[in-house]
Amino acid sequence: MTPQIEAFLEMMAVERDASPHTLSAYGRDLADAEAATGGLMAADMEALEAWYAGLGRRGLSPATQSRRRSAVRQFYRFALAEGWRADDPSRRLDAPRRGRSLPRVLSREEIEGLLAAADALEGRARLRLAALMELSYASGLRVSELLALRVEAVRRDPAWLIVRGKGGKERLAPLNDAARAATAAWLAARDAARKPGAPDSPWLFPSTSRSGHLTPRRFAQLLDQAASAAGIDPSRVSPHVLRHAFATHLLEGGADLRVVQTLLGHADIGTTQIYTHLTQDGLAETVRSKHPLGRDD
Numbered sequence: 001m002t003p004q005i006e007a008f009l010e011m012m013a014v015e016r017d018a019s020p021h022t023l024s025a026y027g028r029d030l031a032d033a034e035a036a037t038g039g040l041m042a043a044d045m046e047a048l049e050a051w052y053a054g055l056g057r058r059g060l061s062p063a064t065q066s067r068r069r070s071a072v073r074q075f076y077r078f079a080l081a082e083g084w085r086a087d088d089p090s091r092r093l094d095a096p097r098r099g100r101s102l103p104r105v106l107s108r109e110e111i112e113g114l115l116a117a118a119d120a121l122e123g124r125a126r127l128r129l130a131a132l133m134e135l136s137y138a139s140g141l142r143v144s145e146l147l148a149l150r151v152e153a154v155r156r157d158p159a160w161l162i163v164r165g166k167g168g169k170e171r172l173a174p175l176n177d178a179a180r181a182a183t184a185a186w187l188a189a190r191d192a193a194r195k196p197g198a199p200d201s202p203w204l205f206p207s208t209s210r211s212g213h214l215t216p217r218r219f220a221q222l223l224d225q226a227a228s229a230a231g232i233d234p235s236r237v238s239p240h241v242l243r244h245a246f247a248t249h250l251l252e253g254g255a256d257l258r259v260v261q262t263l264l265g266h267a268d269i270g271t272t273q274i275y276t277h278l279t280q281d282g283l284a285e286t287v288r289s290k291h292p293l294g295r296d297d
Helices: 003-015 020-037 045-057 062-082 108-119 123-139 143-147 177-193 216-229 239-252 257-264 269-290
Strands: 160-164 170-174
Touching: 003 020, 003 062, 020 045, 020 062, 045 062, 108 123, 108 216, 108 239, 123 143, 123 170, 123 177, 123 216, 123 239, 143 216, 143 239, 170 257, 216 239, 239 257, 239 269, 257 269
Parallel strands: none
Antiparallel strands: 160 170
């Protein structure tokens, strides 16, 4: 590592309070550029562009390419400020284009497996997890919206919930019969567990957390346990994946994209359209596996 790179990393640590992880990553990024260009202090635009173009060919992800570009550009801004160089040869390095990744989604059978795993639990834990999962899958609520539900919102067994989402915008979220039954069962157990004379929590899923209700982290842990019991890789399951399943399964069933956009609370239909890629992939696989001319045999 050259003295200039060491000075840059020291500045990042002292003046910008960069974490050890960030410093280590930037050190590796700059060392890679240093080796590929023959030295950052002497490199010209062409050498840097050749190094940068090679990152993709080496199989580095867009995120890693973007970080390496950022490290080099910040290094040269520092070099200019220190008077080590009179130019910035990194100024023409364009950020890599990042394709939008497809959300993880579970099949209907996997959702049923998770629900069965929840049903195998005992006592109030079974009723709470069943209510959480049924509500999430039936309505497409964001995890923050689900866990912040107030108990008054479900006291009268509504078929729809009024949800205040991002930007304070309100929307209606549907509840099917399974979600309503699971919620009613949990509500009865929740009320029965409250000590006589004790004040009632305003939250549908109360806890001892600072917020007073169940946290996303705890919900995720419960889902991990259910996934393991159902024979599903826990890395494929999260509270947000239930929302993805809600949207994808609606579209697979023929729901209109605009309707799904409204139910999810998306301001931009482009955000909702990503789910059409998932359903199209499923349709294409059906044609390949079921059509007489699509099979290999």
